[in-house]
Each structure stands twice: as C-alpha cells, then as structure tokens.
Amino acid sequence: MIDLDELLRETLAGDVEGVALPLDLAEIATRRGQRIRRRRRTLTTAAATGSAGAVVVGAVAISAWAGRPAHSQVLLGSRPSEPPVTRPSQASHHHDAGLVWTNWPTDRRFGTAPSQAFLDAVDPGQPQTVYAEGTMSDGTEFVVSDPTADRGEVPGFVQGWNNVTDFGESVSVGPSMTDGSYLAFQTPTYDAGDLDTATTQWLVVVGAPDTRTASYSADGTSWTSMSVQEGIAVLKLPAIAPVDAQIRLTDGSGHTVQGGLGVTGPVASPSADSSPTATGPSSAP
Amino acid sequence: MDDSSFREYVAARGLALTRTAYLLCGNQHDAADLVQTALSRAYADWGRVSRMGSPDAYIRRIMANQRTSWWRSRRREHLTPGPLLDRVAEDRTDNVAIADLVRAAVRALPPKQRAAIVFRYFEDLDDAAIAYALDCSPATVRSQISRALTQLRQRADLSELVGVEGS
Numbered sequence: 001m002i003d004l005d006e007l008l009r010e011t012l013a014g015d016v017e018g019v020a021l022p023l024d025l026a027e028i029a030t031r032r033g034q035r036i037r038r039r040r041r042t043l044t045t046a047a048a049t050g051s052a053g054a055v056v057v058g059a060v061a062i063s064a065w066a067g068r069p070a071h072s073q074v075l076l077g078s079r080p081s082e083p084p085v086t087r088p089s090q091a092s093h094h095h096d097a098g099l100v101w102t103n104w105p106t107d108r109r110f111g112t113a114p115s116q117a118f119l120d121a122v123d124p125g126q127p128q129t130v131y132a133e134g135t136m137s138d139g140t141e142f143v144v145s146d147p148t149a150d151r152g153e154v155p156g157f158v159q160g161w162n163n164v165t166d167f168g169e170s171v172s173v174g175p176s177m178t179d180g181s182y183l184a185f186q187t188p189t190y191d192a193g194d195l196d197t198a199t200t201q202w203l204v205v206v207g208a209p210d211t212r213t214a215s216y217s218a219d220g221t222s223w224t225s226m227s228v229q230e231g232i233a234v235l236k237l238p239a240i241a242p243v244d245a246q247i248r249l250t251d252g253s254g255h256t257v258q259g260g261l262g263v264t265g266p267v268a269s270p271s272a273d274s275s276p277t278a279t280g281p282s283s284a285p
Numbered sequence: 286m287d288d289s290s291f292r293e294y295v296a297a298r299g300l301a302l303t304r305t306a307y308l309l310c311g312n313q314h315d316a317a318d319l320v321q322t323a324l325s326r327a328y329a330d331w332g333r334v335s336r337m338g339s340p341d342a343y344i345r346r347i348m349a350n351q352r353t354s355w356w357r358s359r360r361r362e363h364l365t366p367g368p369l370l371d372r373v374a375e376d377r378t379d380n381v382a383i384a385d386l387v388r389a390a391v392r393a394l395p396p397k398q399r400a401a402i403v404f405r406y407f408e409d410l411d412d413a414a415i416a417y418a419l420d421c422s423p424a425t426v427r428s429q430i431s432r433a434l435t436q437l438r439q440r441a442d443l444s445e446l447v448g449v450e451g452s
Contacts, residue, residue, distance in 0.1 A: 002383070004434060005406065011387040012407040016304035022317035025303070026295035029321050030288055033328025 217246040291331050294340060295324060302344060308403040309352045311392045323347040345404070345418040353396040390437050397421075398433035405430055 022028070214226040214233030226233035233249070248258040302323070307316035323344045327334045334340050391402055397419055404415045412423035419426065437443055 004437060007383070007387055008391070008402060008406040008437075011384045011391070012308055012403065014384060015388055016307055016407075019300075019304045019307045019313060019316065021300045021303055022320065025299045025317075025321065025324065026292045029295060029324035029328055030291065032321060032325030033291075033331070035325075 211249050212252050213250045215248045217248070218244075220244065220246045223248065290335055291328050294335070298341060299324075302341070302348070305345065305403060305408060306348055306352075308391075308407055309348060309396075309400055319348055319351055322351055342414060342417055345408075346420065349397075349400045349404075349418050350420065352400065386442050387437075390440050390443055394433050394436060398429050398436070401426055401429040402433050 211228060211233065214228050214235075215223040216226055216235050217223045224235065226235040246258060248256060250256040299320070303316055303320045306319040306323075307313060310316045310319055326347050327340060327344050334343050337343055391399060394402065400419060401415055404410045404418055410418070412426045415426045416423045419429070421429075
C-alpha cells in the first residue's frame, strides 16, 4: 500500500514543476490593480462636466435644477463614454466600456422604475433597467440602473458573492448569482466613483439579496444609514471615503457583518446605528 | 502609492503563487488569470495588505474564493471527465500513471476540498492558515480534508493503491 499523504505531496510537487511565472505578472497585476483603485475612487459630480468623455466606472450625479429636487443616478452598466447630456446642464456620464458581465439575478431587480421624466433627465432616449432607487437623507433621488441591457450588454459592476469581492475586472468571471451564492453573506461589495476633481463620492454596496439595512462609518464610531433597496445600499459622501471606513450590513434574520471597504467579517451581534443623524433606508423591500 | 514593494513581492512570490494557482485550477491559463486577479486585488489594497505581515495569506484567500466562483460559473466544464482518466485507467503500473491517477482524482474534488488538499499537502499549511484561506473554521478544514481523503481512497482506480479507509 502507498501512503496517500506522501503520494499527494509528491504528486502535487511534481505537478507544478513545469509551471512558469506568467509573463509580466507584476505589470499586469499593477495595471489591473490600478483600475480597481480608480474604480473605487471614481465619481462624477455635478461639477465634473469638464471631465466628460473620460472612461470610468459609471456613476452619475446630476445637480438639482431650478425648482426640482436633486437627481442622481448610479449606473451599473457599461458602454462607451458619451458626451454629457444637455439637460440638466451640469450632468455628465462616464462609463467603463471594459466591463462585461454575463448575468444579473432577476431577483435583484427593483420592479418599480422611477418616472420616465427622471430617466430622460438623466439619460435622454436611453432605456433603463432599474435595480434600485430611493431618496437620500438630503432629498437627492438616486437610481441604480443599467442603461445597456437592451444592447446585449449587462451590468459590469459591483457585486459580492460567495465571499468574493469582485469589481468586474475579470471578464472571465461569470457571476451566475443565485441566492445560494450568497449563503455566507460575508463580503459586501462596494464601488464608488470620482473624478480627479470630485468632492463627492457615491458609495454603492451590493449586499446579499436579503440585506435590509446598511450603515457607513468613516471612523468606526459614528454610523450613518445607507439607503437600501433589493440589497443594494447607496450613500452619498461629501468626500472620498477614508481607508479606515467601515460598512455594516444586516440581513432579514438580523445577521450582521461589518468590515472595511475590502475584507469584512461577521460581528458578534447585530447592533444598531449609533449615529443620531442616521436616517433609515429609503424604502426597504 | 509606492509600487516598488508590490513589485518586489511579486518578484519574490509570484512563481510560488502561480504554482498554487495552477494546482487550484489545473491549467496554466486559468492559473495565470487567477494569480493576476488575486495580485491585482492585493495591489488595490496594498497599503493594508502589506501591513498584514503575510500577503500570501490574503492572496491565497482571494485565489481560493475566486477559484470557487469560477468553478460555480463553469461547473458544466468540469463534469465531463477528460481523456486523462481513460488513459491512466489502462496503465496503472508505473509511477507516472499513479501520479496521473492522483492528479485526476484531486482535480475531480469539489473546489474547497481541492483547495484544502493543495494548501495542506503542497503548501504545508496548518489548519488555522487553511481556515483563513477558505474563510471557514479549522474544524471545517479538518472535515474538508478528511472528506477529500476518503473520497480519494474510495475511488476505484486508487483504492487498490492506497487502501480504503477502515479496511
């Protein structure tokens, strides 16, 4: 009889003898890593029209126009960069054309789309697939949408499943997400956008489908609720989130996870927001 | 960000990580993609990752998770036995054939079991380190390895060589 342990050691060691270092590994990893960092830090603001035409992850903020509430849109889709829309005058669109995903679970889709007027104001003439929408504590409306599904493209954006935070940078990853993929409910995924001139950051966390509440803390002490729909949490920040920022998500059963903008882990027990300024979810599903 | 420490790390550890990735994936192409993906994420958080003391652990964890994700999305590809199994079944007498058998058997394991086997028998990691990589408890690691070994022993083409547990 052969010792299986020994057999495994020898076989595995022998198996990798011909494995070579991928060409330009450091260079490629650095480039891709820089893309991830940019995507995290990517935001368009109402004042960012000067950067229109840049190709970055889609996050659109539209300033208030006279007599109307501020409207904002966070795009989950991907398509070529386009010039800014003309109305409202300060709007701009930025898209990452390099992102490709194959699926978006239908159960993440929020059924009630905002008004066509809202969508037209954001992106005239473009069909929108809306995944979540709501109103921020400051009255700003937001919509998380994919404007490109009708073109055969699919969301290429933030999703966390099976403990993996994936920003869509790998076209070989097909997130055929199901509820089962979310069993662990551990790693919230986030994305945000900015341009170099940004003064505002949109933080989008795609939690497990049953994520009911989400909170953000810049310092781990004071917490602010995020608007949550269909497990997608959104928060507009007045500045880029600090590296020590924390996210806390709670699902329908009260299970809470908390962590930084990278790796997260479960917390001992569900805890309520401590910030007196926290606002509740705009409309939980 | 200073890229130099990241590049130094890749220069020092890139091949070892690629080898682990190869054992997790089973082919060089996916291994390259896997290690690139893991390293790019590590780069994105390099300030924090490099302070961890063990970037390897963080990267192993990304690789294991990512590999499982790929496996789920490409599961159909992995349900069909490749020609390797047919070939080795005809000749199990020499060391090469035995290695082929073991290799095929390990590749047929579910991703977490396979990762646990790779981390234990290739990287010589202890339960705690494997638990971190697989995001589970050390007890689960032991259970995954135990199940994997049982599965390997029970394979018809391996049982004669290594014996069935308990027999």
